[in-house]
Amino acid sequence: MPENVARRRLLSGIVASGSALVMSGLFRQAEAADPLPIPKWTKSLGEPVAARPYGLPSPFEKAVIRRESAAEFSPPGYVPPLSTSSWALTPLQDLHGSITPNGLFFERHHGGLPTIDPAQHRLVIHGLVKREILFSMEDLIRFPAVSKFHFLECSGNSDTSLEGNHGQTAQDVHGLVSCAQWTGVMLSTLLREAGIDTDKARYILAEGADGAAMLRTIPISRAMDDCMIVYAQNGERLRPEQGYPIRLLVPGCEGNINVKWLRRLEVSDIPAFSREETSKYTDLTGPDGIAHKSSLFMEAKSLITFPSGGHELPEAGHYEIRGIAWSGRGKISGVDVSVDGGKNWQPANLAEPVLAKCLTSFTLPWRWDKSPATLISRARDETGYVQPYLEQLFKTRGKFFVYHNNAMQPWRIDSNGKVTNGNKG
Template sequence: AAGLAGAGLAATATGLRAAPPAAPDPLITTVQDWARTLGDGVQARPYGSPSQYEKHVVRRDVEWLTASRESSVNFTPLHELDGIITPSGLCFERHHGGIAEIEPGKHRLMINGLVDKPMVFTVEDLKRFPGRQNHAYFLECAANSGMEWRGAQLNGCQFTHGMVHNVWYTGIPLKTLLDEAGVRTNAKWLLAEGADSSGMTRSIPLEKGLKDCLVVWSMNGEALRPEQGYPVRLVVPGWEGNMWVKWLRRIEVGDQPWHQREETSKYTDLLADGRSRRFTFVMDAKSVVTNPSPQAPLKHKGPNVLSGLAWSGRGRISRVDVSLDGGRNWRSARIDGPVLPMSLTRFYVDFDWNGQEMMIQSRAIDETGYVQPTKDELRKVRGVNSIYHNNGIQTWLVHANGETENVEIG
């Protein structure tokens, strides 16, 4: 394990602690304003926001990506977060007709098609169904990392990997509503449709709909945010985010897929031979080191914490390996926090940095034994025209001065 010798992965004691400063720190020896005068009282902030010193922690977009911000995307600032849950205000946004602002009393959810009786539900109806459930699931856009197929393009994990979030949902199984309407025996597919101005639609195999899809009205404990489908969205665990229809207004039951625009023109994976895979629903296991990363460079020699996220649409993460030398040598990371199926999973490597250049990578392994491939392994089987489902191993080059950049290695 030669490559590990220089930048030791083990947290070993690094000599003596720093001596006291020659002069005392005036931030300690003088009474600061916040320790003397009264700050804001209760009810200054009936609904609280982050500190004024955290204004840089925001979703960001890449303006040149799209023609209009109403059909566009912004990105979760993964490098500023910790744990496994994404704060609701920072969950990346992807709209196709802007944010539908729907008064919940005016929202309707219809189940029609191959059912005994077509049904209409209000949001209040949904909240009265037995069997309400809570789950944390990741939602990843199939186009996450899509700009990186041909090589390193964007300098920051917010942009390369930030089309993912992980949220606690409360709702009822979609099966409950299908049972209420009575699904006919020849049914095989569902069409989920949104109430927004793109009328977003996706075909979903009935089997998935009956297995673990949820109709939810709550995220991270409170009502869904408008950007995330308020008042009702579909949750399709482990499958590509585009299918998690927001502002869900209709489920049609049928015996064939609909081949909608979002499953033909988009979200099909063009391979090198000019043919395309379709219905590539499941998100393969993936991971990214969020710290250090280009937006969060290393600042100190000595003890440091490397941290990152791993996830798999096929179930639980069973292991994450980290390399500091571009994939020559690997060590398994420490996973902390809950390891839930189809949920982001947090990993850490506590390491000492002696200032030498590093090529940091992470590699997720899930409970099915799938091992996150390198980008080159992926390109070998898919070419570079796929747009979607780029789960290749990311490389961050850390320079001697701590600066960190997105690189391709060969």
């Protein structure tokens, strides 16, 4: 801090004044007579324009990156994933608002990340259709386009909380959720073009062009609803790790069904029961771990991102609790926040616009008096569903499920301001 500016911190507290917060005393007060020193970057010219024709973040933000899932948070005996079948988590504790920049959007691949030449890539629609069609990228882009904001969440997000190995930060535990504006063509438009056999068609099999040839089935009702074939994300063409040149987007449904590098859509009268639907992305529910089919939707969930694990509050005083909430079933209707571990709850402010199947930011002003505190947030969606405690999930689903953990996340703050995972211990 500049030396000729006094560091006095006034001691008065927060004064609520109508809905406005006046936070007198939080800040250093400049001496009226002190000129602000001229920093070194004002004394010289900077870099030329378009020094980076495709821009990158400030070098001071180099720690804000995606990270591969940390093996140390996996249960004993767990086989660490191959890096070609792994996931990289979004740094939620360092993000702001509801959009995830493309460079930080979470990644999950099953057979490594292919680099596909869009001029060679094709999508075929076949099976129970009047005419099979082969689309080039140019063909797809000529169809009527739509742009929509939707979150995407891996079904395995937050699974370390189920296994008693909780991770430290929001990124460690919950970083497999991100949000973007997607542009593409409605799947229903393409299916109408192909002319599906409405008497027999019940399912659509989607196949990826990656080395895993990822296979998932969706019911025809979903396919004709809000599904999209997307080629752009936050304005630019999809990134390779998001399925360049095209992916399936099934808004509100688990990440892996949003098949990346999409090459084939087969209209069928039966579900495929592919390997991803039988050996992998099936929840084992009940006391005996019975396979539960078709748990596609991601239920309402929320997460406090500030303060969250790894943060440290420097002093007593005003803070704003901030977080994100989402529901695969529609719009978020409210978020409640507790600062005492769930005894008392207050409604948080939701940032406009609140959109269906999209991250919604929430905030709540809070004064910390240096007492230990436990912060929890609880989302509700427009269907009336309320985000559960982890214990409630175990009660209804049993102990064997791995996916779809949408339980509330407590963050514990000690008297030194250190924030840790409240699921611990």
